[in-house]
Amino acid sequence: MSQTVTRALRLLTELGEGERSLDQLAEVLGVHKTTALRLMQSLEDERFVYRDADYRYHLGAGLFALASLAMEQRGIRRIAAPHLAALNAATGQTVHLAAYEGGEVVYIDKYDSRHKVRMYSRVGLRAGLHNTAVAKVLLADLPLSERRRAVAGIDFTPHTPHTITGPQQLLAELETVAAQGWAQDHAEHETFINCIGAPVRDASGRAVAAVSISVPDVVAPYEQVLELLPQLLETARAVSADAGAPEDRLPSSPTERK
Amino acid sequence: MSQTVTRALRLLTELGEGERSLDQLAEVLGVHKTTALRLMQSLEDERFVYRDADYRYHLGAGLFALASLAMEQRGIRRIAAPHLAALNAATGQTVHLAAYEGGEVVYIDKYDSRHKVRMYSRVGLRAGLHNTAVAKVLLADLPLSERRRAVAGIDFTPHTPHTITGPQQLLAELETVAAQGWAQDHAEHETFINCIGAPVRDASGRAVAAVSISVPDVVAPYEQVLELLPQLLETARAVSADAGAPEDRLPSSPTERK
DNA sequence: TGGGTGATTGCATTATTCGCAACGCTCGTT
DNA sequence: AACGAGCGTTGCGAATAATGCAATCACCCA
Numbered sequence: 281m282s283q284t285v286t287r288a289l290r291l292l293t294e295l296g297e298g299e300r301s302l303d304q305l306a307e308v309l310g311v312h313k314t315t316a317l318r319l320m321q322s323l324e325d326e327r328f329v330y331r332d333a334d335y336r337y338h339l340g341a342g343l344f345a346l347a348s349l350a351m352e353q354r355g356i357r358r359i360a361a362p363h364l365a366a367l368n369a370a371t372g373q374t375v376h377l378a379a380y381e382g383g384e385v386v387y388i389d390k391y392d393s394r395h396k397v398r399m400y401s402r403v404g405l406r407a408g409l410h411n412t413a414v415a416k417v418l419l420a421d422l423p424l425s426e427r428r429r430a431v432a433g434i435d436f437t438p439h440t441p442h443t444i445t446g447p448q449q450l451l452a453e454l455e456t457v458a459a460q461g462w463a464q465d466h467a468e469h470e471t472f473i474n475c476i477g478a479p480v481r482d483a484s485g486r487a488v489a490a491v492s493i494s495v496p497d498v499v500a501p502y503e504q505v506l507e508l509l510p511q512l513l514e515t516a517r518a519v520s521a522d523a524g525a526p527e528d529r530l531p532s533s534p535t536e537r538k
Numbered sequence: 539m540s541q542t543v544t545r546a547l548r549l550l551t552e553l554g555e556g557e558r559s560l561d562q563l564a565e566v567l568g569v570h571k572t573t574a575l576r577l578m579q580s581l582e583d584e585r586f587v588y589r590d591a592d593y594r595y596h597l598g599a600g601l602f603a604l605a606s607l608a609m610e611q612r613g614i615r616r617i618a619a620p621h622l623a624a625l626n627a628a629t630g631q632t633v634h635l636a637a638y639e640g641g642e643v644v645y646i647d648k649y650d651s652r653h654k655v656r657m658y659s660r661v662g663l664r665a666g667l668h669n670t671a672v673a674k675v676l677l678a679d680l681p682l683s684e685r686r687r688a689v690a691g692i693d694f695t696p697h698t699p700h701t702i703t704g705p706q707q708l709l710a711e712l713e714t715v716a717a718q719g720w721a722q723d724h725a726e727h728e729t730f731i732n733c734i735g736a737p738v739r740d741a742s743g744r745a746v747a748a749v750s751i752s753v754p755d756v757v758a759p760y761e762q763v764l765e766l767l768p769q770l771l772e773t774a775r776a777v778s779a780d781a782g783a784p785e786d787r788l789p790s791s792p793t794e795r796k
Numbered sequence: 797t798g799g800g801t802g803a804t805t806g807c808a809t810t811a812t813t814c815g816c817a818a819c820g821c822t823c824g825t826t
Numbered sequence: 827a828a829c830g831a832g833c834g835t836t837g838c839g840a841a842t843a844a845t846g847c848a849a850t851c852a853c854c855c856a
Contacts, residue, residue, distance in 0.1 A: 285546040285580035296603070314845075321539050322540045322543035323543065345660065346597065349554040572815065572835085
């Protein structure tokens with residue numbers, strides 16, 4: 281593990297909070313400002329940061345370029361985009377696209393609700409593995425060994441009275457999810473939000489992403505959220521089809537839950 | 539300058555091209571794979587990269603998170619988004635948003651043409667300083683000293699017969715641009731593409747970004763592109779107004795060129 | 797003109813990175 | 827079932843590259 285790289289990345293993360301002077305950055309790392317300077321010079325050289333006329337550092341265009349390449353590499357995002365936009369337009373609700381990556385589930389796209397209530401989530405952030413619909417969908421599709429491993433690492437701190445509290449319970453839930461082809465988060469993450477999620481499959485038949493709709497209580501109660509299920513499954517089906525998923529892995533009509 | 543950081547960033551850039559194995563990455567740097575491994579471990583720790591089941595490295599979610607923060611910090615991008623989308627929808631042409639940053643001009647947003655012809659540009663990439671409409675707009679707004687400095691650093695390699703070939707010519711052109719409130723690229727970058735660009739100002743009155751429309755010859759000739767000028771200026775005006783630009787810095791109707 | 801803030805550079809010290817070699821793991825082959 | 831190739835990982839001395847200090851420079855304001 282490289283101390284130098286870790287420091288440089290921490291500086292980048294710090295800049296994510298906003299512009300910083302050299303002294304402020306040195307302070308963050310607890311190093312001499314000379315050290316911070318040289319780290320920043322390298323970052324500046326590669327255009328990951330730039331300095332404005334006041335010598336303040338900002339995140340730079342190199343980062344954009346890289347991020348936009350990364351996004352393109354996730355072809356599923358581009359394929360999904362029009363379908364997600366349509367779903368967002370049709371339902372007016374918050375729509376997320378998430379993927380499994382190295383033991384965690386991260387949001388890779390988001391379409392905001394047309395209501396004032398905004399969700400606390402952002403592209404690049406992790407989704408809770410045991411209390412979000414997208415994570416359940418993705419975990420449910422993993423091979424059993426990896427699924428167990430992922431579940432074993434979860435911190436089951438309850439966020440709400442409905443939060444799943446242990447690995448056994450989650451594994452059982454994942455079986456249900458796998459069987460029915462969709463997942464829900466019934467006030468498990470936030471007391472006032474319900475979600476439903478469905479898998480998106482590519483040509484390999486594996487779930488490479490998950491789509492979800494999130495609805496706050498104030499907008500619609502739980503029962504009405506379930507009524508959106510057909511639209512969600514249809515969206516997931518359309519995206520999967522565009523991604524070349526085999527016919528027999530496409531979701532059919534919703535099945536009864538439990 | 540930190541060798542370690544530079545290497546780590548080069549690895550990230552390499553991953554921008556696609557997934558890579560550890561050996562491939564070590565090869566790129568010309569170092570022992572142990573060295574590459576430890577750099578990557580640090581990057582992985584901070585979620586800038588992740589490894590798939592085959593131990594191949596990919597760009598990771600930490601990068602997305604950071605880039606999306608960086609985008610948010612550029613408030614102008616969010617403010618401009620609906621107006622750019624509208625301009626793109628109304629004209630059907632490629633629309634760019636660019637900003638000046640540390641001596642260069644970079645694209646910070648892009649809306650694709652609805653025609654098959656796609657432009658070679660991408661969010662995060664640099665725009666040529668002497669052969670693009672957006673750069674002319676932004677350079678024209680700089681204080682004279684900085685403008686001269688920026689112009690001094692330009693490589694005036696001609697791309698087309700129309701490319702501006704020297705600093706004097708460019709500085710003169712920038713005067714024109716500043717006076718008329720918009721810029722053009724008349725086949726200066728690519729023989730078959732014409733652009734027009736206009737400044738977006740914020741509360742300080744400075745040009746913090748530039749909007750442009752790019753049109754390939756095959757879609758419409760130069761003269762027709764100029765007919766889009768009122769729409770472009772109106773868009774720039776609307777974005778500037780939303781960004782709190784003072785009334786007297788807003789563009790008025792187009793003036794005659796030269 | 798002078799003092800203060802903040803960035804930058806030269807240099808000696810040493811912590812940190814580096815490459816090597818050995819180990820371990822997985823997978824495909826015989 | 828044993829073998830071997832291919833890759834990723836780890837332990838450890840060698841030495842390179844990062845570090846902090848102090849001095850210098852550049853700029854702004856009183």
